[in-house]
Amino acid sequence: MNAINYWKVEPFISEICKVVLNTLIEKKEQKDLYDRQMKWWAFYSALMGCLGLIYLYGFKLNHMEGVRAAMLSLAGDKMIWFIGIYFLLAGVQWKRLKKKCAKADEEYESIRKEIIERGDDLWPRPEMWKNRHQVLEYVKAEYNINLYHK
Known part of the structure; x- marks a missing residue:
């Protein structure tokens, strides 16, 4: 992305400033993207956890008479396996994106502080x-980046 080409403030920035501000804007967009993805995966994980609990309590455990029969029935149930695996994969994806988001936020903040x-x-x-x-x-109005103070 080259946001500087469309700026009305072009006469007030040097070439070095253009490069640094472009980098800052790219890092901010990357951080926001990871943040949105992380929130969606957290939502999907929570949704699958809730669906799994509803399925367990609503359809399976009400009809079981003993603990042993319930465990055998659940171990062979494909829906429980599907929900469980999806829940785990969504949780792993969320954890991975959380790390990426933290790294992108750290890079963004370091560039922002350097500009200040x-x-x-x-x-x-x-x-x-x-x-x-x-x-x-x-920059504050268009990209919600505060460069006035740390």
């Missing part, structure tokens, strides 16, 4: 430095 700390390098000329607030406001 190295403002002098990114806006080298005085007229750029004076108008940097327009760039910061635009």
Whole structure:
């Protein structure tokens, strides 16, 4: 993605600033994508867990008379196996995406903090430095990235 080409603030940023801001926007989008996927997999996992419990208590365990008969019946039930395997796979996928989301968030935050700390390098000329607030406001409005403070 090259968001800088469409910015109205182009005269107020240097080439280095363009590259860094593009990288920051890409990391933010990647973090948001992983976050959305992680939430969906958590929802799917919870949904399959609830469906499994409803199936167990609603259809299977009410009709069983003994614990041994119930366990034998459940061990051979294909629906229980399907729900259990899907529940486990959804949980593993959620855990994997949680790690990716944490890593992407860490990268995003490090770039964001670097931009805040190295403002002098990114806006080298005085007229750029004076108008940097327009760039910061635009980034805040368009991408919900706060570059005013850490």
